[in-house]
Amino acid sequence: MTRFLMLRRSVSISASVHSSASIPVFTTIKDYRLWRNEAFESKKSVGFVPTMGALHDGHLSLVKRSLSENDLTVVSIFVNPSQFAPHEDLATYPRTLPQDLILLSALEYQPANPPNAPRTPSAVFLPSVKDMYPSGISQDVSQQKGTFVEVKGYGEQMEGLSRPTFFRGVATIVTKLFNIIQPTNAYFGQKDIQQALLLRRLVGDLHFSHPTHDNLHIIPTARNAANGLALSSRNIYLTPCERRLAPTLYAALQDAGQVWAAGASKQEAVRRALDRLGAAKDEGAKDGIEIRVDYVEMNDPDTFEVLGDGQVQRSDGAPVILSGAAWFGRTRLIDNVILGNLEGIVAK
Incomplete structure (x- = not known):
């Protein structure tokens, strides 16, 4: 155990970045793998939370879940170029590494048995773009070289309709x-439900051992307690007026879910959500705020196929993904609710 702890403390980034943080930060794959080998030898379970930084309480809820279920917890921070289209916000995506490390350093979980020491995040993996993409990387898919991963038939619906190269980038980087990380368990948020379910299929199809299909956990969306707005790094882009209207997306999905549960058809449920968003659009226009709905749709969680307009809730409570995306000013937000039986999809 002593040798393991010494290795945990042996690699860090410059003091100017992590002076107020106590977590070892690994900037190379080689150094991280030395640490991971020690965890294997010590028979320690490793939980993993992949992020692009700009951490908020949603990310931290995933880290807390990992701390409660694993001996060790690793968080990665990497803004992945391959999941941004050329017109998207790669250059301006919020980067707040010093604050991220402070937030992670403050987390602690106390196991139930008193002799066990409190658990804190064990390591941060902070790789370079060069290490993650040895052949280089362009946001233009036609210019990319090297190895990429696609989950055929599952990345073209829902978010994939609006962001056709997004899931290729996500599947590749994950x-x-x-x-690299070889986690025992991995944790993703329900806010990105299609991404999480696609990745669960990926690890099953490719027979990953770390994590297995069953050890990729989807955790309920973290929300603003006052208004239900899903927490997102991109919320920082919202102006005060846009932030006031942004919770309408979740409220619209809730409205649709209520009429669906009462026996309405898919078409009627979606219309209810669009009506709510339309009212918000009119309200926003009074303050010069443009609200544009990208989509509101209902999909099968196994195939992502779109439900037929006349379909109603099944008597067995089979789950359905009700999701939506909308622009509030220049900020695109997504959200979803799962209708019916959540068992096997989202962790309790």
């Missing part, structure tokens, strides 16, 4: 991260 495959790389899983191969």
Whole structure:
């Protein structure tokens, strides 16, 4: 155990970045793998939370879940170029590393048995773009070279309709991260439900051992307690007026879910959500705020196929993903609710 703890403390980034943080930060794959080998030898379970930084309480809820279920917890921070289209916000995506490390350093979980020491995040993996993409990386898919991963038939619906290269980038970077981190368990948020379910299929189809299909956990969306707005790093882009209207997306999905549960058809449920968003659009226009609905849709959680307009809730409570995306000013937000039986999809 002593040798393991010494290795945990042996690698860090410059003091100017982590002076107020106590977590070892690994900036190379080689150094991280030395640490991971010690965890294997010590028979320690490793939980993993992949992030792009700009951490908020939603990310921290995933880290807390990992701390409660694993001996060790690793958080990665990497803004992945391959999941941004050329017109998207890669250059301006919020980067707050010093604050991220402070937030992680403050987390602690006390196991139930008193002799056990409190658990804190064990390591941060902070790789370079060069290490993650040895052949280089362009946001233009036609210019990319090297190895990429696609989950055929599952990345073209829902978010994939609006962001056709997004899931290719996600599947590629998460495959790389899983191969490096080799987590016992991995944790993703329900806010990105299609991403999480697609990745669960990926690890099953490719027979990953770290994590297995069953050890990729989807945790309920963390929300603003006052208004239900899903926590997101991109919320920082919202103006005060836009932030006031942004919770309408979740409220609209809730409205649709209520009429669906009461026996309405899919078409009627979606219309209810669009009506709520339309009212918000009119309200926003009075303050010069443009609200544009990208989509509101209902999909099968196994296939992502779109439900037929006349479909109603099944008597067995089979789950359905009700999701939506909308622009509030220049900020695109997504959200979803799962209708019916959540068992096997979202962790309790």
